[in-house]
Amino acid sequence: MLALGATYGLGSVVIGLLVAALGIAGLVSMVRVALVNRRTIREGVPAEARCLEAYVVHNRSSDGYTTSQRRLILGFGTPDGRDVRAELVAHAPYAVGDIVPVRYLPECPERVVPAGASFGIGLSAGLKGVAMLGLVYAGLSLTVMALGAG
Template sequence: MDAAFGWVFGVVGVLFAAMGIAVLIYTARKVSERRRILREGLVAEASCLETFVVHHSSQGHGQSQRRLILGFQTPDGRDVRAEVVSDVPHVIGDIVPVRYLPQRPERALPAGAASGIGSGPILIGAVMVFFTCIGLFVAATGFGTAASMR
């Protein structure tokens, strides 16, 4: 019975580590895509179709994020709508320069967006590295216990 518990403990650790690695990969891909859009993306003049504020709050602390719905047309005539986060206040009808990749114009970004990584992805990365290490430690402990019980 103890060996089976060790195997289950080890598998749970591997799942934790796999989940941590998956989130790390997802975050790295998002950061890479953002940098590529800002570096290589085509430029378009988008019109502000809608503007709204999203409030996030947890444990009494709140954070607001200004979002815009932008509309523009690609050179091939395709109408595109993109929801973007903006640090600059805009009103409906404003012209906002955007950058986008031709294969995914709906992921456009304001042309003046910061190209740095930001603290969010760095914090997520650090937490996921810690999460992965804990998962690997739990897996090694579980599998080691199971092997020693045999």
Template sequence: MIRHGIMFVIGGAVLVAASAALGTAVVRGIRRQRRTLARGLTAEARCLETYVTHDGDHSSSTRHVILGFRTQDGSEIRIEDTSRVPRVVGDVAQVRYLPDRPHRAIVIGSSPMIFGWTLLTIFCLLLACGSALSFMKGYGVFDPTHPTDPSTVFPNPDDPFPTFPWPTY
């Protein structure tokens, strides 16, 4: 039988690692977008196609816009416009791209998703903190049910028969 604390250690370690990986991916995405907008090359993109997808029960739909542009070296690139600007086939938009990654172009003037990324980063931090507490609880370092008053944790040194309030499992 696995001890109760081991499950907290394993679960906490897995969640700390997952939240760290997710947080790292979010920060990399923010840095990549800022780098593209700051140092990217500008190109003129045209709306090539629009289509709508529905979820399984048709309660919501998503409109997709495909933009196409030509890089400075002559390659033709197609990207999906995530700016939510309503476009029709033939509309023109300006994009920025890095020469080594033109498929990650960003539409100029689209609002950056900093708010969403900030919320996701805060979620990752909260998940990491909660997971770390779970990890510490498994090791016995942190126990919210254990009294933290020093007079109850460390008994009076003059007491010949001290009782320690250790939790019983």
């Protein structure tokens, strides 16, 4: 019986550490993407991209709510003559053939941000909320791990 308890405790420790690591990795990934987007907005090269394709993605959640997201496939040329294709989530309605002002970093022109985007209070508050949720998630995982070890 003691061996079963020790195995359960070790399993709880491993699962707790794994879940905590996944939560922290997700949080780090979100913060990294947000920082790259902020840098692109501040330092990015402006370009006029042409909308090559526009489509809508519908996401249905388990509780019955449906959200829609408008996406664009854009094409533009860089000053060094490179043709670039990029995908963008659009908050304004664009049709095929429309000109869409964007910004991009020279080292990664496939990652575009709308030229009028702002890194405002909403995103900052959202990141703080996600950070707090990630910390709570990691804390609960570590608690499960500690209870399993005890």
